[in-house]
Amino acid sequence: MHSQTFNAVAVLLLATRSNGHKQKGDACLALSKALPGQVSFPNSTLYAIENNYWSQRQAALEPSCFVAPSKTADVSTAIKILTSLDQPFSVKGGGHAAFPGASNVEDGVTIDLFRLTEMTISADRKTVSVGAGNRWINVSETLDPLGLAVVGGRVSDVGVGGLILGGGISYFSGRYGWACDNVRNYEVVLSSGKIVNASPAANRDLYWALRGGAGTNFGVVTRFDLASFEQGDLWHRSLIFPGQLNTTLIPIFHNLTVNGLPSDPAAHTYFLLTYLEQLGGFAVLTSQFHSTPPPSLPAQEFIPSIFSPFNAVAQAAIVNTTTIANISTVSQSISQPSGSQQIWMNVAVSVASPSASQLLIDIVPLWQSYVANLLSQVPSSNGTQLLTPYLIFQPMSSNILTAMQVAGGNTLGLDVKRGPRMIVQLSVTWSDAGLNRLVEKKTKELIDDINKLAKRRNLDDGFVYMNYAEPSQDVFSSYGRENKDRLKRVARKYDPTEELKRLWRGYFKLG
Ligand SMILES: Cc1cc2nc3c(=O)[nH]c(=O)nc-3n(C[C@H](O)[C@H](O)[C@H](O)COP(=O)(O)OP(=O)(O)OC[C@H]3O[C@@H](n4cnc5c(N)ncnc54)[C@H](O)[C@@H]3O)c2cc1C
Numbered sequence: 088m089h090s091q092t093f094n095a096v097a098v099l100l101l102a103t104r105s106n107g108h109k110q111k112g113d114a115c116l117a118l119s120k121a122l123p124g125q126v127s128f129p130n131s132t133l134y135a136i137e138n139n140y141w142s143q144r145q146a147a148l149e150p151s152c153f154v155a156p157s158k159t160a161d162v163s164t165a166i167k168i169l170t171s172l173d174q175p176f177s178v179k180g181g182g183h184a185a186f187p188g189a190s191n192v193e194d195g196v197t198i199d200l201f202r203l204t205e206m207t208i209s210a211d212r213k214t215v216s217v218g219a220g221n222r223w224i225n226v227s228e229t230l231d232p233l234g235l236a237v238v239g240g241r242v243s244d245v246g247v248g249g250l251i252l253g254g255g256i257s258y259f260s261g262r263y264g265w266a267c268d269n270v271r272n273y274e275v276v277l278s279s280g281k282i283v284n285a286s287p288a289a290n291r292d293l294y295w296a297l298r299g300g301a302g303t304n305f306g307v308v309t310r311f312d313l314a315s316f317e318q319g320d321l322w323h324r325s326l327i328f329p330g331q332l333n334t335t336l337i338p339i340f341h342n343l344t345v346n347g348l349p350s351d352p353a354a355h356t357y358f359l360l361t362y363l364e365q366l367g368g369f370a371v372l373t374s375q376f377h378s379t380p381p382p383s384l385p386a387q388e389f390i391p392s393i394f395s396p397f398n399a400v401a402q403a404a405i406v407n408t409t410t411i412a413n414i415s416t417v418s419q420s421i422s423q424p425s426g427s428q429q430i431w432m433n434v435a436v437s438v439a440s441p442s443a444s445q446l447l448i449d450i451v452p453l454w455q456s457y458v459a460n461l462l463s464q465v466p467s468s469n470g471t472q473l474l475t476p477y478l479i480f481q482p483m484s485s486n487i488l489t490a491m492q493v494a495g496g497n498t499l500g501l502d503v504k505r506g507p508r509m510i511v512q513l514s515v516t517w518s519d520a521g522l523n524r525l526v527e528k529k530t531k532e533l534i535d536d537i538n539k540l541a542k543r544r545n546l547d548d549g550f551v552y553m554n555y556a557e558p559s560q561d562v563f564s565s566y567g568r569e570n571k572d573r574l575k576r577v578a579r580k581y582d583p584t585e586e587l588k589r590l591w592r593g594y595f596k597l598g
Pocket residue numbers: 141177178179180181182183184185189190200219240241242244245246247248249250251252253254255256257301302303306307308309422423554555593594595
């Protein structure tokens with residue numbers, strides 16, 4: 088028997104025998120004996136570092152300890168100890184999920200994957216193996232100098248794990264689908280502690296399930312082998328307009344989603360409304376990207392033709408910046424600092440029909456009165472705005488939906504035949520934890536209202552994107568009955584004793 092395994096088993100026996108039933112702290116003690124140097128308690132500085140999350144609502148929870156395994160076998164040891172002690176736990180990748188308990192746990196153990204920093208590139212440059220502790224900036228800082236990229240996150244600090252396991256919208260999705268569609272192999276620690284691979288060649292059912300099914304139901308992924316491709320710098324343009332122009336800009340953006348994007352798979356875009364006092368109140372941001380700008384043409388002189396309809400409103404732009412830069416630079420330029428309270432919710436609407444443009448326009452006043460209500464209860468303090476709201480439109484254009492099917496299809500249930508969708512996403516950033524309940528309640532009401540409006544117009548889609556969802560949203564049902572049932576069967580196979588189901592807290596469970 089491997090000495091470390093033996094050690095873990097011995098500690099386990101000690102821990103379980105100590106007292107007929109388990110006590111808080113037992114698991115941390117057992118873990119620290121089996122995995123010396125990998126467990127941190129609330130009295131340590133490492134604990135304070137590990138308890139940093141993008142959203143303050145997650146950082147407010149305090150696990151009994153963190154365990155940060157330094158290799159896959161140590162993840163396996165940790166899982167064996169936690170399950171045999173019946174100890175609730177959570178798993179932290181990059182810690183960017185917004186809601187409390189998504190990747191942290193009160194009075195339980197949080198497995199922090201940050202030490203799994205492997206990054207290797209295959210000799211043929213077609214595959215990059217990425218340890219689950221990396222952030223997207225670590226991936227791009229490795230790949231940029233080599234002229235390579237993967238279908239990954241757009242923002243530097245976000246973790247690879249949560250983003251890929253929930254889907255993963257990328258700059259490159261127009262050509263390749265979402266991040267989950269571009270994983271060649273997952274290395275996974277199952278609830279039994281067994282380490283397996285999931286790929287088209289091994290455990291195919293698990294390979295399918297992990298493409299959108301979340302880790303929570305299946306296992307801890309320790310390594311992602313991602314398909315890589317040759318890639319140079321990105322073109323990026325940010326245009327900011329006064330909010331008043333929303334009714335002019337939304338039809339342009341809707342047409343771009345339905346007719347523009349499918350004709351240029353190298354293009355990528357999203358649309359955002361916010362309220363920022365520094366910008367004079369409501370403002371629209373359209374962010375535009377292109378992954379194959381012509382070489383040696385200055386950024387300002389290259390405007391991909393599908394984005395040219397925005398030139399009609401060029402005079403009105405408050406900000407008009409264009410750059411060509413590597414992925415690391417672009418992803419850092421749009422990063423969002425951690426440390427505030429955060430909420431995210433979303434629902435997709437159908438946009439194939441021309442009338443969807445009016446639906447998107449009509450969502451704006453609903454959002455606008457919600458914003459007025461929130462801001463009236465959270466007045467600025469000494470010139471500092473204490474709450475920032477966002478309404479974001481992210482296209483699932485037909486080319487993205489088609490690309491999702493190329494590598495075998497994922498679990499998301501996005502039938503190409505039903506046409507393009509728009510993810511309607513709500514996000515709020517604020518500072519006072521005393522407002523958490525209010526913001527949560529109002530945001531849920533608004534999502535309901537948006538859904539009802541879409542239903543009345545026969546433009547509801549119902550898809551809820553896990554990575555932008557709030558825990559009250561039924562993400563898996565939105566994948567369709569068949570996919571949800573199939574996911575449940577796979578979960579039963581790989582977690583037969585339902586240990587993950589009972590003990591892995593937070594995030595989206597199949598039920
Ligand atoms: C600033 C910002 C930018 C974003 N940009 C994008 C974007 O461009 N595209 C996009 O699609 N989404 C984006 N997101 C959403 C993002 O995909 C989710 O927040 C995602 O959950 C973040 O992953 P994480 O590992 O950092 O999060 P965590 O909070 O650590 O994890 C989220 C969930 O995944 C689980 N998990 C993490 N790693 C593993 C693993 N290795 N094995 C098993 N389970 C695991 C956790 O247990 C938890 O349940 C962004 C989010 C933020 C805050």
